[in-house]
Amino acid sequence: xxxxxxxxxxxxxxxxxxxxxxxxxxxxxxxxxxxxxxxxxxxxxxxxxxxxxxxxxxxxxxxxxxxxxxxxxxxxxxxxxxxxxxxxxxxxxxxxxxxxxxxxxxxxxxxxxxxxxxxxxxxxxxxxxxxxxxxxxxxxxxxxxxxxxxxxxxxxxxxxxxxxxxxxxxxxxxxxxxxxxxxxxxxxxxxxxxxxxxxxxxxxxxxxxxxxxxxxxxxxxxxxxxxxxxxxxxxxxxxxxxxxxxxxxxxxxxxxxxxxxxxxxxxxxxxxxxxxxxxxxxxxxxxxxxxxxxxxxxxxxxxxxxxxxxxxxxxxxxxxxxxxxxxxxxxxxxxxxxxxxxxxxxxxxxxxxxxxxxxxxxxxxxxxxxxxxxxxxxxxxxxxxxxxxxxxxxxxxxxxxxxxxxxxxxxxxxxxxxxxxxxxxxxxxxxxxxxxx
Ligand SMILES: [Zn+2]
Numbered sequence: 001x002x003x004x005x006x007x008x009x010x011x012x013x014x015x016x017x018x019x020x021x022x023x024x025x026x027x028x029x030x031x032x033x034x035x036x037x038x039x040x041x042x043x044x045x046x047x048x049x050x051x052x053x054x055x056x057x058x059x060x061x062x063x064x065x066x067x068x069x070x071x072x073x074x075x076x077x078x079x080x081x082x083x084x085x086x087x088x089x090x091x092x093x094x095x096x097x098x099x100x101x102x103x104x105x106x107x108x109x110x111x112x113x114x115x116x117x118x119x120x121x122x123x124x125x126x127x128x129x130x131x132x133x134x135x136x137x138x139x140x141x142x143x144x145x146x147x148x149x150x151x152x153x154x155x156x157x158x159x160x161x162x163x164x165x166x167x168x169x170x171x172x173x174x175x176x177x178x179x180x181x182x183x184x185x186x187x188x189x190x191x192x193x194x195x196x197x198x199x200x201x202x203x204x205x206x207x208x209x210x211x212x213x214x215x216x217x218x219x220x221x222x223x224x225x226x227x228x229x230x231x232x233x234x235x236x237x238x239x240x241x242x243x244x245x246x247x248x249x250x251x252x253x254x255x256x257x258x259x260x261x262x263x264x265x266x267x268x269x270x271x272x273x274x275x276x277x278x279x280x281x282x283x284x285x286x287x288x289x290x291x292x293x294x295x296x297x298x299x300x301x302x303x304x305x306x307x308x309x310x311x312x313x314x315x316x317x318x319x320x321x322x323x324x325x326x327x328x329x330x331x332x333x334x335x336x337x338x339x340x341x342x343x344x345x346x347x348x349x350x351x352x353x354x355x356x357x358x359x360x361x362x363x364x365x366x367x368x369x370x371x372x373x374x375x376x377x378x379x380x381x382x383x384x385x386x387x388x389x390x391x392x393x394x395x396x397x398x399x400x401x402x403x404x405x406x407x408x409x410x411x412x413x414x415x416x417x418x419x420x421x422x423x424x425x426x427x428x429x430x431x432x433x434x435x436x437x
Contacts, residue, residue: 075130085120096126102134106149109158114147115139143167143226143233168227169236173427175220182213183280192235195223200279202260203243205270205399206250209279210306219243220424240420253417255405263417265405271339272318272399273363276347276383277370281312302391303346303384310351310379312370315363317345317385317394322359322367331382332373337361345394346384349374 079096093103107115118124118139127136137149137158144165149158176189186196199221200209207213224236240253252260252268260268275282320339327333333350351371355361372379385394405413 076127076135077129079126079128080123081126082123083118083120087118087120089115089118092124097132098134105156106134106137106158109149109160110147111160114141143228165228167233167236168230169224170227171239171423172223172225172235173221173424173431174223175218175428175431177218178213178215182209182217185219189219189221191221195221195235195238198238199241199243202238202241202252202268203245203250204274204279205268206274207243207245208274208394210275210277210282211304212245212274214246217243217245220428222420222424222427240417240424242421242424251421253413253420255409255413261405261413261417263414263421265410265413265417267402267404269402270399271363271402272343272345272385272394273315274394275306276315276317276345277306277308277312277381278315281308281370283307283309303348303382304394306370306381306383308370308379308381310369310371312381313366314347314350314368314370314381316361316365316367317383318343318363320345320361322355322357322361325353325355325357325359328374330375332376333368333371334374335367337367342388344384344386344389346382346386348382348384349376349380351379 081092081096083092089103089107090100093100107113110116115124123140125136125138126134128134133151135151139147141147141162144167146163146165148161148163150161151158174189174191176185178185182200183196186199191199199219203209219242221241222239224239226233226236237254238252241251243250251263253263254260262268316337318337318339320337320343322335323338323344324334324336331348333353334346334348335350335353335355336347337345339345347368349371350368351373352369353367354369355365355367361367370379370381376382383394385392385397387397404410
């Protein structure tokens with residue numbers, strides 16, 4: 001109840017404020033007079049649930065002022081106007097019964113021209129007095145920021161300001177076991193599309209979401225939900241998460257710098273992507289015995305095959321330099337990339353190549369497109385990972401890590417991480433208890 005009353009008080013001329021604070025003091029004494037205590041607190045509760053922001057509550061003040069024989073009374077009216085398609089400020093103001101001159105005075109104070117940028121669906125609140133004088137104009141810029149023009153008592157000018165409300169974050173928990181695929185499990189857990197993507201991105205350095213996910217894998221996530229004035233406005237960051245993939249557990253906690261680290265402070269981000277194709281584009285996500293597309297044998301061949309539609313983007317697994325971008329009958333269109341001294345990655349059977357020999361490329365950069373060129377039967381990416389000239393399985397090889405947290409940040413981080421992981425563990429226990437009943 002504090003906010004609307006504050007607004008009304010703020011809009012009154014100063015001498016009224018002084019009178020009002022006198023009245024308020026008097027009311028407070030009356031309210032908390034011992035014999036009235038019970039009913040007073042009940043009224044207070046009632047008032048709290050009944051008053052709403054932006055509504056008109058002039059009555060108590062007007063009455064109080066009348067009783068004191070104030071010469072002028074302030075009867076303030078709030079108008080709430082929703083912008084219609086094709087509206088202009090001039091049109092809005094004249095339809096609300098204001099003059100062009102009044103509009104001019106308001107826009108003069110609006111140095112950033114925020115009012116010129118109103119969109120259909122936005123709304124403007126205007127407070128006017130009995131003389132049709134605009135006392136205040138409010139325009140919500142987004143969930144938290146409101147642009148305010150307020151009349152000065154001394155002259156007809158307005159002062160512009162921006163009021164910012166704080167987001168309130170609440171922690172939510174979600175978890176799921178994978179039965180069909182990761183995406184469906186995320187949806188079943190109640191995560192949004194972008195949260196599912198974020199989760200895959202977060203663990204995508206350790207887990208190949210295209211090929212490594214198995215039935216029985218599971219995950220648990222602690223994430224923020226944002227509220228303004230008690231109203232839900234959207235999801236925030238993933239705060240901490242756990243992913244069990246083929247019985248191996250991975251944990252990630254968000255640091256205040258926005259990056260994710262293991263509870264021990266190691267960066268989740270690695271020098272190499274686990275998979276050079278986005279997991280949502282790979283079709284054979286759930287096939288543990290993948291046959292080689294040509295030989296028909298279960299593969300111990302030198303690479304990994306990602307079955308994906310022709311045209312699917314292929315990303316560079318790490319920063320590096322292109323050492324081959326060419327075509328031959330066996331590989332079709334292919335690209336080789338050298339990463340530092342020890343590592344080489346190879347991408348075969350492409351339909352298109354986007355980079356040239358010698359070019360420097362960044363991790364995640366799209367270097368070409370999946371295709372069916374060379375000695376293949378169907379569209380797929382054949383990917384190879386070499387360490388010191390020897391083929392290694394990129395899904396099991398230990399990859400170099402990015403920097404860990406600096407020592408001075410490590411201690412506070414691990415304390416917070418421990419707390420967050422404990423929250424996940426306890427919520428998982430509660431969840432399991434409920435589901436076993
Ligand atoms: Zn292959």
